[in-house]
């Protein structure tokens with residue numbers, strides 16, 4: 815499990831290492847993100863009143879290529895760092911700085927004797943989904959005319975542009 819007992823952090827850091835966590839993380843609701851093995855590695859240490867969790871999550875996700883619309887599997891390894899504080903552990907004054915400066919680490923407040931990092935690991939996985947997915951650098955995509963997948967077949971349209979601007983150019987001759 816992705817939890818650490820606070821008292822085990824009093825004298826030393828704790829390493830959390832887990833595999834196959836899709837269900838624990840609630841990622842089984844998003845099958846495209848939950849293909850196993852999903853691996854988490856995290857070091858948790860206590861720095862004065864702050865609990866620092868640093869690590870990575872590694873896995874594979876099933877994406878759809880934006881160019882050819884085929885599904886493909888993509889590996890990722892995402893690093894994270896999170897800070898935790900006990901609820902009620904007052905932070906001195908600067909509540910106004912709501913916006914985190916670039917590179918700053920978010921602080922999460924929690925209660926109890928156990929620190930659970932599952933939420934933040936889940937978020938790291940969700941943030942690993944790329945805005946734009948391309949199955950491979952040289953994906954040729956779909957033919958704009960007939961829609962065939964140009965990675966696997968070629969069609970009659972290829973090479974001939976039906977864009978009227980080009981046919982106009984064809985008849986253009988320098989004076």
Ligand SMILES: [Zn+2]
Pocket residue numbers: 879880881882883884948949950953954955
């Ligand atoms: Zn593609």
Ligand SMILES: [Zn+2]
Pocket residue numbers: 957958959960961962969970971972
């Ligand atoms: Zn075509």
